[in-house]
Every structure is written in structure tokens, then in C-alpha cells.
Amino acid sequence: DCVMALWRSTEDPSEAAVRATLAAEQILMETKNLDExxxxxxxxxxxxxxxxxxxxxxxxxxALGVAGNRDYTVLGDTVNIAFRLxxxxxxxxxxxxxxxxxxxxxxxxxxxxxxGHVILEGRKDNVEIFTVDR
Numbered sequence: 001d002c003v004m005a006l007w008r009s010t011e012d013p014s015e016a017a018v019r020a021t022l023a024a025e026q027i028l029m030e031t032k033n034l035d036e037x038x039x040x041x042x043x044x045x046x047x048x049x050x051x052x053x054x055x056x057x058x059x060x061x062x063a064l065g066v067a068g069n070r071d072y073t074v075l076g077d078t079v080n081i082a083f084r085l086x087x088x089x090x091x092x093x094x095x096x097x098x099x100x101x102x103x104x105x106x107x108x109x110x111x112x113x114x115x116g117h118v119i120l121e122g123r124k125d126n127v128e129i130f131t132v133d134r
Contacts, residue, residue, distance in 0.1 A: 017105035053085035055099040
């Protein structure tokens with residue numbers, strides 16, 4: 001399954017991107033700790049794994065559907081790119097993948113490492129992706 005989190009930025013976009021990146025690192029650390037704790041009795045057969053992809057940009061937000069059956073969602077290219085990046089995370093050898101847009105906003109505050117260039121489904125040009133280098 002997939003979970004999407006949204007950081008609405010009324011503040012400096014760099015601050016929102018850094019907060020999202022730090023939250024992603026915390027999620028990955030907690031997931032690893034949970035997996036290693038042995039609390040989950042099936043951890044050998046079904047280990048806890050998590051991947052996180054971050055992208056920054058504009059999106060449409062709002063409720064979609066008819067009365068009595070509405071869902072709050074976000075739509076747009078920004079969301080689509082994040083979804084595509086998440087599926088690449090394991091293949092690129094990192095549980096955390098940042099888009100170029102997010103990397104530009106956090107690179108002065110967090111150590112980053114390029115994971116190279118990839119072509120995302122539905123896109124003509126390749127894009128460079130990054131991870132936090134700790």
C-alpha cells in the first residue's frame with residue numbers, strides 16, 4: 001500500500017522541503033527499528049520495509065466526488081512524479097529518493113548524493129534523483 005503526506009507551504013518552500021525530508025528519515029528509522037525489534041512475530045517472513053519519495057511543486061487540492069461519497073485528495077504532475085519516484089526507490093538502492101525540485105530546496109541544509117539520471121514513465125527527458133547522504 002501507499003501513504004501520501006502533504007506539506008502545505010505557506011512558509012519558505014525550503015523549510016517545508018527540509019521538514020518533509022527529516023520526517024522521511026524519521027519514518028525510515030522507525031520502520032527499521034520496528035523490523036529489528038522482533039515485536040512483529042512474522043518479521044523474518046514479512047520484514048517491515050518502507051520507501052519514501054519526495055517531490056516539490058504545485059498541486060490541486062480539494063474534495064472530489066458526489067455528496068456522501070467525497071474524498072479529499074491532491075492531483076497534478078507533482079503528485080505523479082512523486083508516485084513514479086517511489087516505485088524507483090528500491091531499484092536505485094535507496095529507501096529515500098528526492099526529486100530535483102526537492103533537492104534544489106534542501107541541498108544547502110542537508111548532505112545529498114546523486115543517484116543518477118532516470119527516465120520516468122510518461123516523460124521524455126531524464127531527471128536526476130537524489131538521496132540524503134548520511
